[in-house]
Amino acid sequence: MYMNTQVQIKEYINSQPEPKCSELQALHKLVLKVKPKCKLWFLDGKDENGKVVSNPNIGYGTQTMKYKDGTSREFYQIGLSANTTGISVYVMGLEDKTHLSKTYAEKLGKASITGYCIKFKTLKDIKMDTLKAAIRYGFDATKEK
Numbered sequence: 001m002y003m004n005t006q007v008q009i010k011e012y013i014n015s016q017p018e019p020k021c022s023e024l025q026a027l028h029k030l031v032l033k034v035k036p037k038c039k040l041w042f043l044d045g046k047d048e049n050g051k052v053v054s055n056p057n058i059g060y061g062t063q064t065m066k067y068k069d070g071t072s073r074e075f076y077q078i079g080l081s082a083n084t085t086g087i088s089v090y091v092m093g094l095e096d097k098t099h100l101s102k103t104y105a106e107k108l109g110k111a112s113i114t115g116y117c118i119k120f121k122t123l124k125d126i127k128m129d130t131l132k133a134a135i136r137y138g139f140d141a142t143k144e145k
Contacts, residue, residue, distance in 0.1 A: 023123045077139055104130055
């Protein structure tokens with residue numbers, strides 16, 4: 001059965017235990033405040049055979065991801081996902097895989113940052129204004145040229 005993306009997002013957020021549910025809701029509102037009219041995505045984490053291959057993801061915005069083999073596909077710019085230890089915010093499609101850590105690591109708080117993922121246990125561990133700046137950067141850096 002097909003469900004509207006906003007319903008899927010709401011059900012996903014509401015399915016999380018507290019405080020993760022409230023924190024995902026706050027982050028969802030934050031991303032929508034940065035980019036109010038962006039396209040919304042919901043990926044359930046399953047491949048085409050129904051096998052779970054990742055945590056479910058909420059996606060925001062749209063960009064064309066280009067792959068080394070020359071192919072491309074539409075994908076989201078910012079992603080949000082609950083994980084076993086906390087929450088992940090994905091900044092997809094950045095060409096400079098060191099930018100997030102170089103720019104935001106010292107100011108963000110208790111978070112681990114990889115090339116495109118900012119991972120933290122709880123919102124209390126991070127500075128929201130710094131996370132908001134990283135999200136805004138992600139939208140600006142990957143917008144269609």
